[in-house]
Amino acid sequence: MTAGNTGTKIAIVTGGSRGLGRNTVINLARRGVNSLFTYRANRAEADKVVSLVAEAGQKAIALPLDTGKVNTFDAFVEQVRKSLPELGAERFDFLVNNAGTSNHTPFEQTTEEELDGLYNVHFKGVFFLTQKLLPLINDGGRIVNISSGLTRVAFPGSGSYASMKGAVEVLTRYLAKELGPRKIAVNTVAPGAVATDFSGGMVRDNPEINRRVAEATALGRAGVPDDIGPMIASLLSEDNRWVNAQRIEVAGGMVI
Template sequence: MTTETTTAGIATGSRAPVAIVTGGSRGIGRNTVLSLARRGVDSIFTYHANRAEAAQVSAAAEALGRKAIALQLDAGDSGSFDRFVQEVGQALAGLGATRFDYLVNNAGTSLHNAFAQTTEDEVDSIYRIHFKGVFFLTQKLLPLINDGGRIVNISSGLTRVAFPGVAAYAAMKGAVEVLTRCMAKELGPRGIAVNTVAPGAIATDFSGGMVRDNPEMNKRVADITALGRVGEADDVGPMIAALLSGDNRWVNAQRIEVSGGMAI
């Protein structure tokens, strides 16, 4: 068997590198899967409920000459992670692999509520998805990620700039940023780099399409952004794919904001 090297410098034999992208059926996650496909990377990506939407992503990746296998996952249900890891093993076998190379912890939901009105149930829900889920899913997947691999945790521009109504969400993303640095330190002996990507306001269906579909909100964001518009998923997915590449192999434990210069 010949030995090839991925863009991250990982020996993979004759197969393509493999990424796992949570929340890969829509928005930034979908764009990341397809951006990776354009770089020759196969993916295993998760969706929460919409199987038809996930199938469209798989078909789009196939049209780009790569494979993208969809697996159902509730990122807030840590009790399901052992089952999911078993399914990942089966999916890897279908890709001719036993391990994967890149992990993008992207899955998430929004929460908009004033601090004084936010309930304990709301905080618990956002915690399970955005922090506990990232922590334990990554932990469960560690035996399957190649040494020299790369992990990207998705955060938010809201950890840098405070707006009303996002206290719980922003706090959990802040926790993910601290977690990222700790992971980079502990996984460094395996050559695994861990970084945070923090998108600004992006015109997707996230938060019910609040930025995409509300002209007033869209203009408000554009007015405080140096490049004069709101972000698109296509502004973020290619950046994540590039960060995973060998060109950025010495970038580690960093928070990289992708916001077009929002609120600077």
């Protein structure tokens, strides 16, 4: 899928045991891509993803990682280095910075601890994990940073979360510029409201919220993981090799 490298491609996906990350890993497998993905605590769910990837004819390795703890990244990168040969390579091709936490605290009530937690996972973690993995990513590889439709449309209570995602969108453009000499393309994917367990399953499990999302969306429904994972897998493919430094919203036309 990447020019100049004809072997099986390898992706690293953070937060790959659930939600959009899980769907991305599975859809990459369907396109012939092996994955090394992270999970924070639920090993059982991670093992299920490994099995689903195997059913699709590919290989996946699950490694534990809290993306908010930068001081663990050196050890994690060493684990990645040791694990890659199990997937048939010394380096990898694609990085999807997906892992995240939600927050819906109104601005006036947001604590320093809450803001620091969001910063550590959504910006600092993305920044330094990407930096530390750069020596292992192939030239001509691709990076996708996951943002949110909330950077474009303001919903009260989401300001702290959306601000961190906004920072990631700016970082994406700078990475695209600075990694250009290595032919590494970097893009942002910004999902709209998706029915997963994110935010406590709010869109998936609350009929009123789901209805309001559907009414605000041109295509008339809330998103589902299968709307997002295939898109990310496609963006990483050779079909989209000339897409770079872009923010692509995948939201069915929400609030337009």
